[in-house]
Amino acid sequence: MTRALGRSLELYYIDGRPDGMLTAELFNWTGHVLMAPRTQIATALARPEASYAGIYLLLGELDGAPLAYIGEGEDISARIRSHDVKKDWWSSAVLVTATANKLNKAHVRYLEARLIAEAKSIGRTPLENGTAPNPPSLSEADVAKMEAFLENLFVVLPAVRVDMFIQRARSSDHKASAPKESKQPRQPLPGPETASGDVRFRLELPRKNFSADAVLNERGEFVVLAGSNARPAQNLGSYTGLYNELVRAGVIAPDTAGQLRFASSYVFNSPSAAASVASGTSANGAVGWKHVETGMTYKDWEAQRLGNGDGFAESPFGN
Structure with a gap:
C-alpha cells in the first residue's frame, strides 16, 4: 500500500x-x-486577487439551518457586488483564485459545476443554487488540470473552516449485522478482524432491541456501518445539529419496516459522537462501544493497546 504523503499548508491571518x-x-x-x-x-x-477570475462560496444560515451558494466570475468582486450582496443570509465568503490570474472563464465554469455537483452529492450543506450546471467542454489536458486543482482545494477548504465537501458517508464492504434479541449470544461481524486491519465494535441497548456496529479502520476513522440501528433524537445536546444533518442527507433514514437505520456507513470524529447520534441521546462512546472479539469497552481496549491497563467500567449513557 502506498504511504500517503503529508502536505504543507500556510494560513495567514491578515489582521x-x-x-x-x-x-x-x-x-x-x-x-x-x-x-x-x-x-x-x-x-x-478591494484586494487585488478579488478581481481575478475564480469561484466563490457564500456561507451562512437560513431559518436555523446551514446554507451555501457557489458562484463563479471573471471578476469575483464585481459579481458579489452586483448580485450576491443582495442575499441577506450569508455571513462569510470564500474566494478561490489562482496566482497571476491564470484561470479563464471556461476553467471557473468547470470548477463551479464540479463543486455544485460534489456539494449536492455529499449533502452536508444545502445549496441555494438551483439545478447543477453542466461542466463546459474542456480539452483533456485542461480537465486534468482542473481536477488536480479541485483535489488541492478540497485539502485547503477544511483548514479555513469549510467542511461541506468532506465526505463522511462511506460505501463499505462491511454491513452491520441484523439486530438481535438481547438473549442471543454476542455474534461477531462478518469476516475476520485481521483481514483488512479494521477493529470492530458494537453498541447495544438490549431492552430496546438496538444494536449498531462500527469499525476503527487503518486510517484512524471511526465508521458506523450501514445497516446499523438508529433512534430518534431525544437529548443530544451538541450533537443535535449533526444528527439533523445526517437525517437531511439521508444517511439516517427509515428502512422498509419503518425502523431508523444508517442507510450508508458514516465516519464520526469520536466514538462518543457515534454512540450519541446512533442512540439518539448523549452517550459516552468510550464505554458504550464494545470490542466484538473480547467484549472489552473501547476505553479498555484502547488502554490495552497503549500498554496502559487502568481503564474502568462506567455507565455509557448519561440518562
Missing part, C-alpha cells in the same frame, strides 16, 4: 485575528483561497 480575514495556500499549488466574514467583505473585495 492577526482568528475570526477575521485569512488566506490559505498549499505548497506547490497555484491556487489561492481568501476567507472573509461579511463584516469585512468590502476590504476583501
